[in-house]
Amino acid sequence: MSRKRPVPTRWFTGALLAASWLPSLALAHAELAAQGFVTGLLHPVFGPDHFLAMMSVGIVSAQLGGHYIYGVPAIFVTGMIAGAVAGIFGMAWPLTELGIATSVLMLGVAVVLVKNTSNGLPIMLVTILFGSLHGHAHGLEMPTAADPVFYAAGFVLATTAIHIFGVLIGHVLTLRPALVRWLRYMGGCIAAVGLVIFVRTV
Secondary structure, three states: OOOOOOOOHHHHHHHHHHHHHHHHHHHHHHHHHHHHHHHHHHHHHHOHHHHHHHHHHHHHHHHHOOOHHHHHHHHHHHHHHHHHHHHHOOOOOOOHHHHHHHHHHHHHHHHHHOOOOOOHHHHHHHHHHHHHHHHHHHHHHOOOOOOHHHHHHHHHHHHHHHHHHHHHHHHHHOOOHHHHHHHHHHHHHHHHHHHHHHHHHO
């Protein structure tokens, strides 16, 4: 009859230590994920340059109408994700902050000028460029303590919500000709803020 070999004490102790660390590791990962998601979610909302640019994208897409209502915001998000990946990996882009200020200015002007008869292709091309600049800034500013995946999920969700908010504004204010002028005033105010940001950035 064979005898069972006793488990070495050091192996048993090591297993107990590993098991005791698992909950703390899981908790640390959860905290990291939560911090990353919340940080990414709040950054576009409380950054006036990001908020105004993203809201303007939604407004312009509603002004263009048709498939542009979802096409323009979608291409902005696509560019933003690409730029964020570059920023997370530390790729330096020239004039990112200046480009962001320019985006607020130009998108505000677009709100003033764009109509549903306008050619949407130039808007799409400019939007993906501006989206990449905003994403790059997000990626560079990501805290080292944040989980990049959850951070990205947070700011994509926030961006989408701001786009929808802009689409609703654009849709409501284009329902009646009398309301369109308020949309133009809003675009002028956004452009003015963009100009101030541009001057302060230069």
